[in-house]
Structure formats: structure tokens, C-alpha cells
Amino acid sequence: MKGHGRILREVERTLAGIPAVIRYKNIKNLYLRISGDGSRIELSVPRRTLMCDMEDFVRRRRAWIEARLRSM
Incomplete structure (x- = not known):
């Protein structure tokens, strides 16, 4: 699959009071990670x-x- 999981756009927002980086990708599910320094969450989303x-x-x-x- 060409381009599967490639970052299409990246946005910084606050979600539910938590700083977040949102990465829009060609994927089917939402994935949640904590940044290495614990300063924010990282979401990969369709x-x-x-x-x-x-x-x-x-x-x-x-x-x-x-x-x-x-x-x-």
C-alpha cells in the first residue's frame, strides 16, 4: 500500500485540557501515545x-x- 501511514498534516491543539500533537494519516484507527518527555500526547488519526x-x-x-x- 503506497502512502499508508504517511503524515498528511500535523496540528498542535489542546484536547480535553491536555496539550496534543495531532497527525492526520492514511490509517483506519486512532492511536494515542505520550511524548518522550511527557509534555503532551500524540494522536495519529485517519x-x-x-x-x-x-x-x-x-x-x-x-x-x-x-x-x-x-x-x-
Whole structure:
């Protein structure tokens, strides 16, 4: 598959009160990571994902995010 997973656009936003880098890619699912320094989350999302869907995704995983940030 040519171009699968290639970054199409990158945006910095705050999602559910957490600084985030959003990378739009040619993928099917949303992926969540914590940056190496713990300063923000990194989301890889399908190219047509709505901001409200990303906000909901982060809200539902807030406990996981906070636990990972505490352990860093």
C-alpha cells in the first residue's frame, strides 16, 4: 500500500485540557501515545476524523493518560 501511514498534516491543539500533537494519516484507527518527555500526547488519526471525535477519544482514555504521566 503506497502512502499508508504517511503524515498528511500535523496540528498542535489542546484536547480535553491536555496539550496534543495531532497527525492526520492514511490509517483506519486512532492511536494515542505520550511524548518522550511527557509534555503532551500524540494522536495519529485517519484524515477525516472530526475534532469532537478526538476530544471524546481523549476523554475516555484520560485515566490511562494521567497514570502514564505520573509514572514518567
